[in-house]
Amino acid sequence: MSTSAKYWRGIPQRYRLEAERCASCGMEFFPPRLVCSGCGARKFMPITLGDHGKLLTYTVIRVGPSEFCEQTPYAMGIVELEGGVRMTAQIADVDFDDLEVGMPVRIEFRKIREEGQAGILCYGYKFVPAD
Template sequence: MSTSARYWREIPQRYRLEAAKCTSCGKQFFPPRLVCNGCGGREFEATKLSDKGKLATYTVIRIAPSDLTQQAPYAIGIAEFDGGLRVTAQVADVDFDELKVGMPVRIEFRRIREEGEAGILCYGYKFVPVR
């Protein structure tokens, strides 16, 4: 089992969706990087993912990893946000028939996983349909 540190250092992204924008070419990154793969720039300004996006693709996971079998089946998707940033997350509170490319989603804070019965609880973002 990994230590809390591995979870903890991702908190700015997991909780607050902090992203980065290359100051020379404007390319955005989530999660932030040290080098821009567009122009090689190394300076970034902090940005934040907007809380509304659209599904670019999706699936319904029927056979889940062992620690998530109790949640299966669950939907997962890649959503595109302002500026073209794409993010992968579960789609919660969705009727599977509703899923379609282009579906508007927003971000909600959810419990993503837990490290066994006694380990830390791991939170983060999920998508939910905009109703």
């Protein structure tokens, strides 16, 4: 079954890292939400996240879901971006021996998955080692 509509709804976040900052307490959220979990306020300001951060933790996937089999083994990580937002994504272009908690990373636009041979191509963000 096609996931075009679901994918399309996430384009502002997947492509452009569009997030929100609570107008009351300043907490940042990615993806945006209706109620601030910090202070309960409902008013937010749109922000765009930066594309640099540091690796908080990681793992290497050697047996992946069917749509990711072609890419195994690959690394997944949780990264804290400058500004404090934490996000989970694949870490590309990295030699596993070089993976290290605290290593600087940046975001690159990559193909995340394909819906089989005839479905849509899904794009989004991955981390790569920062120079």
